[in-house]
Amino acid sequence: MKILFLTPIFVFFFISCSNSDSGTEKSEVQSTDSSEVVADTLADSVVIPELSEDLVSLLQKKTKEYDLPFELDSVGFAKLSEAIDKRLNSKEIKLLSQNLLDHEYTEEVNWRVEHLLKMEERKRKGGYEEYLNSLDIGMLRDIEASMGPILRIDEHSFMILWKIEYGSYEACPYYSGTLIIASLVYQNELKNSILVGEVSGGADAPVWGDTEVYSTIDSKGIRSIRKDRSCEGEEDEEGNEIIEEKTTDSYIHFEETGFRVEKEGNSK
Template structure:
């Protein structure tokens, strides 16, 4: 079931671009434990994600992402081979809201770092080019009925000049009987600034048993000469999935 909702705000509305980036929340950062699932015979990909710490997944919202981004550098890396395999099951949502997957950004940076070429690359950056990116493990959760969900993320940031973009995207890869079924993007705080326009496209989600509800938003913001920021276009879409 897919629900669409599009709204337009009055021109007089005055919003802080940074204020909308973080909303009220009902969940704090992950409580990771050093517990692993007993898996028996495993395929290599499932064996890899079984090394994730056990977690509970309920709500992923802006504050969850904010807290996670504050410590992503200390979270164990996820290698590029695993990222590619997990993304093979990606469920592309049917939406008119612009969505760009930053997997390619991560793979490019990871390749440069593997070849000890990243530092040289950063010396020749130009506007709009990716500067740095990292993929990392978050945790694995039991979804019932022989299903597991691996939560992982990609942080990315472009060269610090306009246009500039940055964000953190979270993915949930669903396994059934140790086989990858689908991968969903369940969180994002993507933002882009290119005066006089800014874009903020948050994604949040709720997992309740086998029901996954994902909310996609798009906010187009005019940056006024007098310092005001005005949301001129807002789109919201809610997708409901049965895992």
């Protein structure tokens, strides 16, 4: 009789526990579904701003538009630098250079932008001819910035390529160069800029040096290779110049906050 009395109680306890577990599972499923709905709602509510008036005006000067990937090797560099011919004014230069990425590659750009803006001011105020008449060896003869194509990342994100070209008075010491800079526009907002191409050099015989920067740009980021060569005028036993070479390999990732250096190292 005791066994018969306990059996109904055991069955009742088992059913109660089963119902409790089912309720917990349903609650968890409902909670998960609710979280997914909230996440989807937040994603749908992201508002992409319109392009600023300054950017709209600037983009009227673009030469072409390319999809990624884009190869900026020696051949691509030559074609690109020849195709970039629409001059940038001081306001546009300041807009594009306002957030240069803190990186080894942009040290040269920062310095050139300072000289570029000073030269633009001379030309605007009518003092450029007087400046040319006062040129001496080693002085900057001219420097200009020009608008290039855009590289399309997606509907609301792209890179603006622009060029700085400069040269000194034609005597030793002499220097000249072409810089290609990429400015990132992410979801219609201008973020920052970084150097992606360079061909430059200078000499004060027998000392000389040159630099080349080429890049491969795809939907994930930019891989840049910088090659520096220099000679201090020294020769080996056979009379050949002793040339020092250094190669730096960098990967620049782009995200909603702008360009970010992911890795950097010396290859040689």
